[in-house]
Amino acid sequence: MTRHVHQALAEASAALVGEHDVAGTARAMVGGVLRSVDGEICGIMLGNNLGVLEVLTCGSHRAEELDLFEGLSVGGPCADAWHGDTVVTASLDEARRDWPDVAEAMRAAGLGSVAAVPLRWYREPLGALVVFWTGAADVTADDRAVLQAFADLSMLLVIHADRVSVRSAAQRVDAALAGRVIIEEAKGVLAHEENLTMEHAYDRLRQLADVSALTLTDVARRIVRNAAMGGEKPTAG
Incomplete structure (x- = not known):
């Protein structure tokens, strides 16, 4: 692991044992993900009680990127990672084949590849963490492990949101x-x-x-x- 990964994971872990709120800490966590894997956009999505993905946080509020995350709530790599309980990666061309609407939103936002990893609690998938890159990303086994570590920390953040005295x-x-x-x-x-x-x-x-x-x-x-x-x-x- 690079120094950036160590630092980002250390910061995310430290946030969980001090005063924090879900929204602010989740936003900081996606920043750590981007630094760790040289990503462009990162978001955390959770399945609600109706079985629909909703955005907990994303690293950008540009109109094109908000449109992208709105599309992800309907289908795409996050839904596949969530329902399949597996890591999903795709280039822009692969996205065009599997999720045309998501691919068009990626193209409009200048993005070239994506990876999504499941958020789990007691082995039950409850959502997904997603990262986009501007170019074709080679998502290595180490990258997958780092992304899953951040996904696990994100799940801890959500589940243990209440302050423990x-x-x-x-x-x-x-x-x-x-x-x-x-x-x-x-x-x-x-x-x-x-x-x-x-x-x-x-x-x-x-x-x-x-x-x-x-x-x-x-x-x-x-x-x-x-x-x-x-x-x-x-x-x-």
Whole structure:
């Protein structure tokens, strides 16, 4: 990653742990996206309760670009990324084939390529982050990872918009530490029952969590509870 990417991600992350509002922080976040991938326009779109995409923020308010985002609410790369839960990239020629109206708006705005990545919460797609370039962009695997990181931060911004008091934060810290204690207890159980080192016991715990589709803490609680009751631990296939 370049220094610009590191700085932009650091700024976006820092904004989430201080005083912020969704609109202002989202606008700053799209600026970070543009600096990171040398884009021209960036926007964040969310699906409303009617199943229609709406613009949360975009990096420009020129008439041509507002027309572009209005078109994206009907169909195009954002809708495809959202409904397909996948990264969508296209050149202007490809856009003409797949989304003619969006392509015409891109041409009018002087744009030559686009990428959209899904916004997810608990693996459920809820919208998309979209970036446009003036020329033909080669969206690399690193670019996709950066865009997805910003999309994930954007989703955190929206979901955790309410201010959490210092007292509530302290309570959550205590809960996190309690979770760590139960994980250590579960490691001890696994180490004893399966004759493992503590390091390998942790690896075994992660394996059990992966195959059971449960969180690490939930699996640890089950292991400790079952050991106390003389039962069996979750199995890894």
